[in-house]
Each structure stands twice: as structure tokens, then as C-alpha cells.
Amino acid sequence: VFAHVAQGPEDPILGVTVAYNKDPSPVKVNLGVGAYRTEEGKPLVLNVVRKAEQMLVNDPSRVKEYLPITGLADFNKLSAKLIFGADSPAIQENRVATVQCLSGTGSLRVGGEFLARHYHERTIYIPLPTWGNHPKVFTLAGLSVKTYRYYDPATRGLNFQGLIEDLGAAPSGAIVLLHACAHNPTGVDPTPEQWEQIRQLIRSKGLLPFFDSAYQGFASGSLDADAQSVRIFVADGGELLTAQSYAKNMGLYGERVGALSIVCRSADVAVRVESQLKLVIRPMYSNPPIHGASIVATILKDRETYNEWTIELKAMADRIISMRHQLFDALKARGTPGDWSHIIKQIGMFTFTGLNSQQVAFMTKDFHIYMTSDGRISMAGLSSKTVPHLADAIHAAVTT
Numbered sequence: 001v002f003a004h005v006a007q008g009p010e011d012p013i014l015g016v017t018v019a020y021n022k023d024p025s026p027v028k029v030n031l032g033v034g035a036y037r038t039e040e041g042k043p044l045v046l047n048v049v050r051k052a053e054q055m056l057v058n059d060p061s062r063v064k065e066y067l068p069i070t071g072l073a074d075f076n077k078l079s080a081k082l083i084f085g086a087d088s089p090a091i092q093e094n095r096v097a098t099v100q101c102l103s104g105t106g107s108l109r110v111g112g113e114f115l116a117r118h119y120h121e122r123t124i125y126i127p128l129p130t131w132g133n134h135p136k137v138f139t140l141a142g143l144s145v146k147t148y149r150y151y152d153p154a155t156r157g158l159n160f161q162g163l164i165e166d167l168g169a170a171p172s173g174a175i176v177l178l179h180a181c182a183h184n185p186t187g188v189d190p191t192p193e194q195w196e197q198i199r200q201l202i203r204s205k206g207l208l209p210f211f212d213s214a215y216q217g218f219a220s221g222s223l224d225a226d227a228q229s230v231r232i233f234v235a236d237g238g239e240l241l242t243a244q245s246y247a248k249n250m251g252l253y254g255e256r257v258g259a260l261s262i263v264c265r266s267a268d269v270a271v272r273v274e275s276q277l278k279l280v281i282r283p284m285y286s287n288p289p290i291h292g293a294s295i296v297a298t299i300l301k302d303r304e305t306y307n308e309w310t311i312e313l314k315a316m317a318d319r320i321i322s323m324r325h326q327l328f329d330a331l332k333a334r335g336t337p338g339d340w341s342h343i344i345k346q347i348g349m350f351t352f353t354g355l356n357s358q359q360v361a362f363m364t365k366d367f368h369i370y371m372t373s374d375g376r377i378s379m380a381g382l383s384s385k386t387v388p389h390l391a392d393a394i395h396a397a398v399t400t
């Protein structure tokens, strides 16, 4: 009965790792998936995560019972505080409904399903370009996906004019997906002044902001600075949604730990919103997993472990920034034609190199460099040892 089933395509991002794994070359480098690697090219488990896990293992009161549909209560409270700030009026007024979800993706999906059921406008505007999973997640959640201009290939920076025009032309009430910081794949974020203009436009048109926060702490190394975009929208008292992921900033990728928060106008509305989120979640996966959320809650609730985390997070962010400088310098040293200053201007995990799909294919074939065909490279996958090889590959790609 399944003989007619066609072979599905590989995921454009995760498929890069599949191809990488098949390549026997000793010089191969995987710059596809956005996963942090050490200078030695190894995955990193933060010391503070190991410590929290040890504390959990040694605590005999810890059991493996089901969590509530909404997840671990402590985790939810601490996650809201992390993104909105401890003194956020929305938190103090109990206007936030937070549910633990399956990392960032699950939070986006639950948020999308909730909106499709309970919000009057079904259209969501996503930036062009954006993380490749966004259109799929929201379409399958029941929303209609449209794009707004975001990136300008000519400047390799923000197309602010285009963004303002497109959001200005969106129907009143439309949902707008915003990357809270470290936009993926471009590494291009609005300035604080531009964020303020975006906020004014969104509020004046009654658009609904939905923030995707997958990189808090990774852009600048500061958790507060990277949450500013979200916080200016909370400060004006209006509604918004936020999907948080701990995949990158705590290195908890495979634990699938994240949170969806919906900021409402009143505590009363937040209670009803939460009750409806439960109805979305229960038939999808019943309740979320306990381990990752317990790690996060253990780290966030204790000042000492929290501080340790911020130091380790900053070290990851700093190593990525150092990779940017090393790659830029290596291209300069080779006299590679073109302006590569965007490598040091863009922020977060990725550089949107401007290399086209033919150049990428050439680099994969001749240099065993694996990256997505849109020219995005994960700076977190680079090390001082692999920078020269990548610079040689880029140089060859643009000069042959």
C-alpha cells in the first residue's frame, strides 16, 4: 500500500550534514547546521549544564512523572523573566501565558496553531529571506504566509525602506514574524532606532508581532541586550508572542527545550489563552519532556549557576566574533576580490556570504566545504585551523 510513496527531498539545512557525513575527505568542514563547535571542532556541553545535570541526578526527590501539559512551572516563569526582564510589567501584572514547548520550532508551531484557531487574521508576514523552516511551520499550523523585504543583496545589509513599505502595506491585524536578534540566515539586525520605527509602525497598524528568539545571548554576548527588541514591544503594553529556544544559548540542541509566551492585555485574558494553548498541545504531544527543562530551571534559578552560564555563553559568542575577524583577515591577506566587510558587520551565528549556489557547489566539490546553497556559513563551525582552508575555497570560488 505504500509502493507509490515518492522519495522526499532532504531538508535543505539538515541535508548538508547528511552529505558531509558521507564524505571521507580528511579536510571536510561542516558549516551548514547552526551548531556551536569548539576550536577543536567538537560539540560543546557547557560545564554549567553538566553541573546542573549532576545536581538533578543526585536529588532523590526527582522523579520521571509526566509534566503538566504546559510543562515545568518554574521553567516557564524563569523563561519569561529571561526574555522580558525580571522587572517586566507584563510579568508583574500576570499578563503572560507561558508554556514549555519542544524547543524553538515547537514553540513556533504551537503559537501558529493557537493563532490559526483564535486570532482573527490568518496571514503571517515573514522576512525575506528567513530560516527555511518558518514558512513550513506556519503553513502547516494553518496560517497563510507572505513575505516582507528584509535583506538587500547590494549592501549585504538591511533593506529598511523595503521592510517599512511592505509592513506598511500589510492588512491591519496581520501577524509579523520578527527575529529577536541575530537574524538567520543574514546576520543582519535592525539598529535600536530602526527597531523603534518598526515598533511604531506595527503598533499604529495594529499588526501582531511574533518574535522568534533562537539566539538570545549569541548576538552580543549579553542576554539583556539581545532581548531589547522584544522588550520595547512589551514596554508599550501591547500584545505579542515570543518563541524561545535554549538549543544554542545553553547548547541543549537535542534536549528540545523552549518556551512560547503570549503577552496579553490582562491577567484574565492570559488565563484563558493558557487554557486554549493546552487544547492545542494535548492532542499533539500531550506534554513536554522533563529533563531539558529541569536543566534550564536549575541553571536560571540560582545566581551562581546563572552567572556561570553567562560567562560560558559570552565565551561562545566571543569565539564566533573572533572567527569573523580571522576569516575577514584571511581573505584580505589573499587579496580576494570584493568587499568582505559584511563578515565582521553581520552578527550571530551566521555569515550570509553573498556566494551564489554555483560557487557553493564548487567549494563543496573541490574543497569539501559543506554549507547551505544560499551562501550561508555557520561561523560557529569554524576554527582557527579551518579558516585558511575556507578562505582558500572562497578565493578560488570568486576567482575561477
Ligand code: PMP
Residues within 6 Å of the ligand: 034, 102, 103, 104, 105, 106, 131, 179, 184, 212, 214, 245, 246, 247, 253, 258
Ligand atoms: N528559529 C530560528 C531563526 C532558528 O535559526 C532556529 C534553529 N536553527 C530555530 C528557530 C529553532 O531551533 P530549535 O527548534 O532547535 O530550537
